[in-house]
Amino acid sequence: MKYIYHLLLSLFITSLTAPSLLHAKNQLYQNPSPYLVMHGNDSVNRMKWGEAAIEKARKQKKMIFVSIGYYACHWCHVMHRESYSNPAIAKILNDNFISIKIDRELNPVLDKRLINFVQATTGTAGWPLNVFLTPEAYPLVGTTYIPPQQFSIALTRLSKQWLDNPKQLQKDAKEMNSKLSTSILATDSVGSKKHIAENSSAFIEQAMKQANTLQGGFSHVRQFPSTSQLLTLLRLNKKTKDKTVDEFIQLTLDNMQNKGLHDEIAGGFYRYTTDPDWHTPHFEKMLYTNALLPLLYQQAAEQYNNDSYHQTAVETMKFLLADMQGTDGAFIASLSAVDDKDVEGGYYLWKQDELKKILSNDELKLANLAWGLDHPPTLAAGNLPTTLNSLQSLSKILKNKEVDIQTKLNTLKIKLNKHRKKTRIIPKDDKLLAGWNGLTLAAFAKMVEFDKSLKTSGDKLSQFLLSLWDGTRLKRSKASTASGNLNDYAAVAWGLVQWGKATNNPQILNTSKEIISAAWQKFYSNKGWKESEKSLLPQPLIRQHIEDSPIPSSESLLIEATQISGDKRWQPQLKQLLAKSTDDIESSPFSYAYLIGVSLTP
Numbered sequence: 088m089k090y091i092y093h094l095l096l097s098l099f100i101t102s103l104t105a106p107s108l109l110h111a112k113n114q115l116y117q118n119p120s121p122y123l124v125m126h127g128n129d130s131v132n133r134m135k136w137g138e139a140a141i142e143k144a145r146k147q148k149k150m151i152f153v154s155i156g157y158y159a160c161h162w163c164h165v166m167h168r169e170s171y172s173n174p175a176i177a178k179i180l181n182d183n184f185i186s187i188k189i190d191r192e193l194n195p196v197l198d199k200r201l202i203n204f205v206q207a208t209t210g211t212a213g214w215p216l217n218v219f220l221t222p223e224a225y226p227l228v229g230t231t232y233i234p235p236q237q238f239s240i241a242l243t244r245l246s247k248q249w250l251d252n253p254k255q256l257q258k259d260a261k262e263m264n265s266k267l268s269t270s271i272l273a274t275d276s277v278g279s280k281k282h283i284a285e286n287s288s289a290f291i292e293q294a295m296k297q298a299n300t301l302q303g304g305f306s307h308v309r310q311f312p313s314t315s316q317l318l319t320l321l322r323l324n325k326k327t328k329d330k331t332v333d334e335f336i337q338l339t340l341d342n343m344q345n346k347g348l349h350d351e352i353a354g355g356f357y358r359y360t361t362d363p364d365w366h367t368p369h370f371e372k373m374l375y376t377n378a379l380l381p382l383l384y385q386q387a388a389e390q391y392n393n394d395s396y397h398q399t400a401v402e403t404m405k406f407l408l409a410d411m412q413g414t415d416g417a418f419i420a421s422l423s424a425v426d427d428k429d430v431e432g433g434y435y436l437w438k439q440d441e442l443k444k445i446l447s448n449d450e451l452k453l454a455n456l457a458w459g460l461d462h463p464p465t466l467a468a469g470n471l472p473t474t475l476n477s478l479q480s481l482s483k484i485l486k487n488k489e490v491d492i493q494t495k496l497n498t499l500k501i502k503l504n505k506h507r508k509k510t511r512i513i514p515k516d517d518k519l520l521a522g523w524n525g526l527t528l529a530a531f532a533k534m535v536e537f538d539k540s541l542k543t544s545g546d547k548l549s550q551f552l553l554s555l556w557d558g559t560r561l562k563r564s565k566a567s568t569a570s571g572n573l574n575d576y577a578a579v580a581w582g583l584v585q586w587g588k589a590t591n592n593p594q595i596l597n598t599s600k601e602i603i604s605a606a607w608q609k610f611y612s613n614k615g616w617k618e619s620e621k622s623l624l625p626q627p628l629i630r631q632h633i634e635d636s637p638i639p640s641s642e643s644l645l646i647e648a649t650q651i652s653g654d655k656r657w658q659p660q661l662k663q664l665l666a667k668s669t670d671d672i673e674s675s676p677f678s679y680a681y682l683i684g685v686s687l688t689p
Contacts, residue, residue, distance in 0.1 A: 090659070091620050093113045096486065104532060108512055110356060113187060113561070114394055115127040115129075115135075117134050117360065119518070119564070119567065120158075120190040120192075120193055120518055120627060121158045121515075121516050121517060122156060122157055122163070122190045122192075122516065123188060123190050123519070123546070126163075126167065126171060126188045128172075129167075129171045129172060129177065129188075129611050130171070130172060130173065130174050130176075130177030130178075130181075130382070131171055131176075131177045131180050131181065131186050131188075132177075132180075132181045132186060132468060133186055133187065133188045133253045134185060134186065134187050135173070136153070136189050136194060136197065137623070137625070140185055140223070141224055141623060141649070143185055144185040144220075144222040144224075144668065145222045145223070146359075147185070147222075148222060148246035149183065149184055149185050149222065150183070150184050150185070150219050150221060150227065150245070150249055150251070151184065151187060151215070151219070151220040151221070151224065152184040152185065152186045152187065152217070152218075152219055152220075152394075153181060153183045153187045153189060153197075153201065153218045153219075153220060154171075154186070154187070154188050154189070154215060154216070154217050154218075155189045155190075155194075155198050155201065155214065155216040155217075155218075156188075156189075156191065156194050156214045156215040156216070157189075157190060157191050157214060157420075157516070158189070158190075158420070158421060158423060158514070159358075159371035159372070159373065159420075159422065159423045159424055159516060160214045160215065160371070160422035160424070161216055161369070161370075161371070161424040161425055161431050162213075162214065162215060162232045164425060164429070165232065166232050166233075168513075169234065170233045170235045170238050173235055173239075173395040175239065175241065175537065176238060176239050179239065179242045179243060179246065179652075180242065180370050182246075183242070183246035183249070184219075184242075184246070189318055191214065191216075191302030192420055192516075192518065192519075192520060192523075193518070193520075193563065193564065193569070195299060195572065195574065196572050196573075196618045196619040196622070197623075198216070199527060199636075200622075200624055200628070201218045201226060201229065202216060203267070204218065204226045204267065205218060205230065205231070207267050207270075208228070208229065208263070208539065209229070209230065212229075212231060213232075214227065214231065215231060215232055215478070216231060216593055217229060217230055217231070217233075217250070218243065218549055219245060220264065221256065221257050221365075222438070223445055223625065224623055224624050225257070225260035225261055225263075225624075225625055226257070226260065226263075226264065226623060227256060227260040227263075227519055228245070233659055241468070242686050244332075251320075252627070257614075261612060261625075262501050263394040264515070264625065264626065265626075270627055271628060271630075272628070272670040274669070274670050274674070275343070275615075275630050275632070275654065275670070275671055276669060276670055278633070279553045280667070280668070281668050282668065282680060282686065283632075283664075283665050283666075283667075283668050283672060283683055283686040284665070284678075284683065284686040284687050285666060286322055286673060286676045286679070286683050287683055287687070289318060289676045290319065290321060290323070290634050290674070290676035290677060290679075290680060290683050291320065291324075291327075291329075291332065293421065293675075293676055293677045294316055294320060294677055294680075295331070295332065295335065296443060297677060298335050300335060300338075302338075302342060302363055302365060303316050303335065303338040303339030303340075303342045303343070304342070304343075304363070304365070305343070305677075306338050306363055307363045307656075308363060309359055309360060309361050309362065309363065309489075310348070310359060310360045310362070310363055310365050310382075311358070311359040311381070311637065312343060312348070312356065312359070312376060312380060312637075313623065313640070314379040314383050314637070314639075315338075315380075315635040315639045315640075315680045315681040315684075316635075316639075316677060316679065317336060317339065317383055317683065318382070318383055318386065318639075318680075319680040319681055319683060319684035320336055320680075321386055321390055321528070322333060322338060322385075322684045322687070323684070323687075324336070325390060328493075332441075333391070336387065337387075337391060337393075337412075338394060338644075340383075340384065340387055342365045343356070343365065343380075343475065344384070344395070344396075345401045345474040346360075346364070346365035346366060346473050346474070347360050347365050347366045347368045347471055347473050348360050348365050348368055348420060348667065349399075349472075349473075350372075350398060350435065351473060351474070351498070351500070352405070352435070352472055352474040352503050352504050352507070353406055353409065353410060353504045354402040354403055354405060354406035354411065355372055355403055355406035355407070355411075356372070356375075356376050356377055356380055356403065356435050357369060357370055357372055357375050358371050358372070358373050358376055358637075359434050364441070366465075366473070367465065367466070367471075367623075368432070368641075369424060369469070370424040370425075370431060370432040370434070370435060371418070371421055371422065371423060371493045372410075372411075372422040372580075373421050373423060373637075374418050374419065374420050374421060374520070374523045374526075374635070375523045375526055375637065375638050376412060376524040376525060377403055377407055377411065377529045378407070378418075378523065378527040378529070379530070379609065379638070379639075380399075380400075380510070381400040381401075381403045381524060381530040381533065382400075382529065382530055382533050382542070384396045384397070384399045384400040384403070385397060385533055385537075386536060386560055388400065390462055394491070397537070400533075400534060400621055401534065401537065401538065403530075403532075404530065404534050404538070404541065407527065407530075408544060408571065410422065411420070413517050413519055413563075414545070415519065415547075415551045415554070415565065416518075416546075416547025416548045416550060416551045417515045417519040417524050417545065417548060417565065418516065418519070418523070418524055418527050419519065420513055420516040420517070420518040420519075420520055421515070421516045422513050422514075422515055422516075423513060423514040423515065423516070424527075425514070425515055425631040426511060426512060426514070427511075427512035427513070427514060430467075431468075432466060432468055433511070434467045434507060434511050434512075434513040435471060435473055435507075436466055436468040436469035436470060437460055437465070437469045437471075437472065437499040437503075438464065438469040439461055439596075439638075441458065441469075442454065442460060442643065445502070445503070445506050446499075446502070446589055448504070449686060450495075450499055452518045453481075453485075453492075453499060454472070454498065454499055454503075456475065456481060456484060457472075457474070457475060457476060457481060458470075458472035458473060458474065458475055458498060459472075459473065459475035460470075460472060460569050460652075465638070467477075469681070472503075475603035478492060478493060478496075478685065488621040518564055518566070519551070519564055519565045519566070520563070521552065521555050521561060521562065521563055521564060521571050521575040521578070521579050522563075522571070522574045522575040522577075522579065522638075523574075523617055524552060524579075524582070525552060525577075525578035525579035525580070525581055525582035525583070526550060526578050526581070526582060526638065527548065527582065528545065528548050528549055528552060528582030528585070529581055529585045529586075530588050531545035531580045531586065531589075532545065532549060532582070532584070532585035532586045532589040533589075533668040535589055535590070538590070542590065545586055545589075545590070546590075548579065548586075549583060549592075549595055551565070551575075552579050552582065552583060553583075553595070556579075556598065556601070556602060559578060559605065561575055561576055561602060561605070563575055570620060571618075572641075573606065573609075573610040573616065573617070573618045573619065573633075573641040573642075573645070574618070574638070574641040575646075576602055576603075576605060576606035576609070576610070576641075576645070577641040577642070577644040577645035577648065578638070578641070578644055579602055580599050580602040580603045580606060580644075580645065580648040580652075581644040581648040583595055583596075583598060583599035583643070584596065584599035584600075584648050584651045584652050585651060587599055588651065596652070599648065599652060600652050603645065603648055603649050603652055603654060603657070604654070604657070606645050606656055607645070607649075607660060611660060613622060614629050614642075615629045615630050615631045616629065616630050616631075616632070616633055616642055617629050618633070618641065630666065631662075631669050632667075632672060632679060633682075634669070634670055634671070634675075634679055635678060635679065635680055635681050635682075638680055639680075639681035640679070640681060641683040642664075642682060643681040643685050644681075646661060646664065646665075646686075647685045647688075648686050649661060650685065650688050665686045671672040682685035
């Protein structure tokens with residue numbers, strides 16, 4: 088396998104190729120995905136992922152180059168601008184490879200498989216994800232973002248090595264695929280044959296070992312919301328009432344809502360922060376993040392009798408309706424990390440000179456005291472409003488009642504939000520994804536109890552999801568003819584069954600049961616779970632259990648949807664699944680948090 092190691096090294100060697108621009112339409116030009124349309128003018132001759140592309144690679148005996156990204160991804164835009172619009176790089180790709188561009192949000196199962204491959208072979212993975220496959224679709228070598236100079240040399244060397252010795256590279260790719268599959272399946276084998284719920288204590292122990300007890304969250308590098316883990320800690324600690332766990336959960340929730348992860352002006356949450364102190368966000372806003380966090384904050388509000396958590400949940404729902412509602416009552420996929428001027432965070436950051444033109448002296452004083460906007464900016468485009476002084480502290484400083492200050496802050500937020508909407512542009516990915524909208528409907532089901540005005544929007548969203556179901560098949564998105572994967576079925580069923588219960592709607596409940604049944608039939612067997620009905624990669628993986636991603640695992644969503652539905656037909660499958668722990672769950676319960684949580688339900 089020495090050839091593969093040489094290929095990995097070649098991806099990090101520099102060159103002096105200079106980028107330039109060329110515009111020529113390809114197969115992606117009229118795609119419903121904004122991310123793919125962005126590549127429609129690439130100099131690269133793109134093809135869609137499918138049997139036709141693989142067959143073409145086999146006939147022409149060329150490697151397949153799969154590049155995966157998504158619209159809100161900053162570095163995906165950078166590599167698009169630097170490399171894929173470069174005619175010199177495009178020529179190398181067009182002459183030597185069958186090039187495919189994929190929106191990871193439309194093909195998450197393939198993305199997950201290739202992410203795992205790159206993580207295993209290089210030690211790191213992310214987006215843009217660039218993977219070279221043999222004509223038989225075995226992954227050969229992959230990397231994330233690299234500058235155009237390095238990319239150009241890597242392509243040249245890789246194409247030469249393929250011409251010199253394709254059989255050896257094909258052999259190496261097959262061997263590597265076999266080893267990775269064997270490694271994954273080994274950890275997926277049945278462990279000590281205990282019920283999954285018996286991993287609860289081990290989950291809490293592992294979560295608290297990983298916990299950042301100074302700042303909250305589970306990282307000392309960058310911070311993600313980790314919704315599945317926090318929801319499960321809440322669920323488990325409701326019974327055990329461990330004070331240390333409760334304090335950690337509340338520290339995390341406080342910092343998430345008061346620091347840089349949260350948009351102080353319009354509400355809503357960014358995907359993650361680039362530091363462990365929750366200060367600097369990576370500015371993309373994802374639908375799934377803002378669908379799941381109201382569920383977390385409202386659950387915490389009820390458990391801790393904390394009104395600020397409830398207000399955060401309510402505010403996030405208002406943000407969804409104001410900024411992420413698309414057509415047909417559904418919600419769009421994301422808001423970009425960069426503004427229309429290609430400035431990361433530019434839509435959300437403020438400078439004093441601009442604020443002085445917008446606000447009165449009293450308003451500017453309050454903004455600076457509340458959010459620290461007069462400090463030297465840590466980012467080039469300005470300061471991000473985050474809580475500097477609490478309402479109680481502001482009351483003492485300004486010698487005014489808290490209720491009056493809160494009213495002024497609310498007015499200030501509205502004023503700044505109107506100004507930025509009027510003067511700035513944030514690019515949007517307007518795809519209407521089935522699974523993510525299913526998660527969003529679950530948030531409506533949770534919050535409609537506290538705000539009856541949400542029912543109209545929830546009803547519209549439920550009708551959108553119902554329109555994707557034809558009685559036997561669920562579509563992945565409104566604009567796509569592709570069938571949904573396991574996550575789509577599970578998340579849509581999860582949202583519909585909760586909305587049906589919340590609104591006492593028997594039609595929606597019955598349809599949710601149909602989708603639940605279809606999911607069990609299509610994706611589960613005695614061998615385990617498959618995450619899509621069909622895979623074009625060799626040796627598709629069948630898993631006993633599926634780990635969480637930023638979203639609770641599709642397995643756990645389907646299990647919980649089945650439990651909520653009360654449909655007894657699937658009780659044997661539920662009993663069989665939950666009684667079967669695996670080595671991976673027992674060694675890494677943190678990664679299976681939501682599954683452990685739902686396993687506690689009788």
